[in-house]
Amino acid sequence: MGRLFGTDGVRGVANADLTAELALGLSVAAAHVLAEVGTFEGHRPTAVVGRDPRASGEFLEAAVVAGLASAGVDVLRVGVLPTPAVAYLTGVLGADFGVMLSASHNAMPDNGVKFFARGGHKLADDLEDRIETLYDKHRTGEPWERPTGGGVGRVRTYDEGFDRYVAHLMAVLPNRLDGLKVVLDEAHGAAARVSPEAFTRAGAEIVTIGAEPNGLNINEDCGSTHLGRLKAAVVEHGADLGIAHDGDADRCLAVDASGAEVDGDQILAVLALAMREQGGLRHNTVVGTVMANLGFKMAMEREGVTVVQTGVGDRYVLESMKEHGYALGGEQSGHVIILDHATTGDGTLTGLMLAARLAATGRTLADLAGVMRRLPQVLVNVPDVDRSRVATSADLAAAVTEAEAELGSTGRVLLRPSGTEPLVRVMVEAADIDQARSVAARLADAVKSALG
Known part of the structure; x- marks a missing residue:
């Protein structure tokens, strides 16, 4: 059996x-593994x-709850x-761990199981390995030790979670959003209630789209992976900006008043300068990945902000932030981590902070995002090659x-072997x-020739 855990939990067709x-x-x-049941008496x-809101989340939640209580x-x-x-709730409620059922930006038929350790932090690889090893051990025949009587877990609904989370967002917002008109695209996902409530409490005038989840329409032609409707709505309603989330709202992309996209790199640049001005950008450093646009790095260097780059994946961004005490990091895809206020990417928090910067400065989003110019970026996938030899081929080097x-x-070049397929990304x-297209085409040919 292949490894169950991927880059963000266990995911597949439900x-x-x-x-x-x-x-x-x-x-x-x-x-x-995470609660060490049976280890400590009492x-x-x-x-x-x-x-x-995925339909499959209903039966998967029942299965997860049954397993935990048992x-x-x-x-x-x-x-x-x-x-x-x-x-957030895992941390603030002092729970031993948390479980989220979601496949994020994936299409509706998919779903996933994501675990958070005590404090609300994503699991380290070794914890995932321990869970998977233990699961496989019992899947192949070794029975679990199960409590009986009063030892079984109790299950209750915690309705206060919504208000506690929104109150947290309000508490960390540096200023109100009065005077701003914002279009929110909720991807028919998990933030369909939370995000409109938060922006409204903060004083913004809002227009919502993609905020009617029915269990089947999550991410369907809406949200952070389909910005067309948001761009049109921002222009139609004369809004100051638009905010797009994905299905589980750990991402945020934006649209300026003209309908132009503002990606995760640009959002990071805006927030980095805002946090530095407010004294919150620790070590004067922002963390990105190797896929961050070169324009982002050039802009931050020009502004005197250090950029630390990690492997692709918000978990690696978070690891670097926690290890070195950095306050801000993220990805071009819109995963932005503000570590003083969240333990993971938080799309609603990011959108609120971005809007707060507009409100505080009186500047437009296009003006603020103009601190960096995105260089043209071309990505070519080269299939059916030996990805293991990317780093050792002399011809490719x-x-x-x-x-x-x-x-x-x-300009720059990056070759990334896929983690799961016989594929190299150029x-x-x-x-x-x-020029970018020409160089990418030549390198793709070189990959085929050297690794095919």
Whole structure:
């Protein structure tokens, strides 16, 4: 059996790859690893369980809750809330761990199980490995030790989660949003109630789209992966900006008053300068990934802000932030982590902070985002190659060196082997889009020739 845990929990087609049996078994294993059930006499561990609105979340939630209670864990069911809300509640309620059922920006048939450790933090690889090993051990025949009588977990609905999370967002907002008109695209997802409530309490005039989840329409032609409707709505309503989330609302992308997209790199740049001005940008550093646009790095260097780059994935951004004490980090895709106020990417918090910057300065989003110019970026996937030899092929290294010499200081090259497929991703940035395309095509040919 291949590794169950991917870059963000266990994910797959619900009721095909991700079954009720799998969700139940993983939950029992997680109870033993994260809550150490049966280890401490008299200890009654607690878990917070939330989900996005997908139809499959209903039966998967039932399976997870059953597994946890059967292992002796008391469960607080918080219902449909964003992933960062479940992480926040896990921490503030002192729970042993949290569980979120969501496949984020994926299409509706998918779902996923994501665990948070005590404090609301994403799991380290070794904890995921321990859960998976224990699950596989019992899946193949070794029975669980199960409590009986009063030892079984109790389950209750925790309705206060919504208000506690929104109150938290209000408490950390640096200023009100009075005078701003904002269009919110909720992706028919987990923030369909939370985000409009938060922006309204903060004083903004709001227009909502994609805020009618029915269990089947999550991420359907809306949200952060489909910005067309948001762009049109911002222009139609004469709004100051638009905010788009994904299905579990751990992402935020934006649209300026003209309908132009403002991506995660630009949002990071705006927030980095705002936080520095407010004295909150620790070590004068922002964390991004190797996929961040070169224009972001050039802009931050020009502004005197240090950029630290990690591997692709918000978990690696978070690891760097926690290890070195940085306050801000994120990805081009819109995962933005403001570590003083959240333990994971929080799309609603990010949108509020971005809007707060507009309100505080009186400047437009286009003006603020203009601190950086996105260089043209071309990405080519090269399939059916030996991805393991990317770092060792002399011919490929020579091709990369030649490309880098041509691009000079105003461009860059990145070759990334896929983590799961026989695929290499070729990314080229350049000041000119035609040059970027030409160099990317030549490098793709070089990858095929060297690794095919």
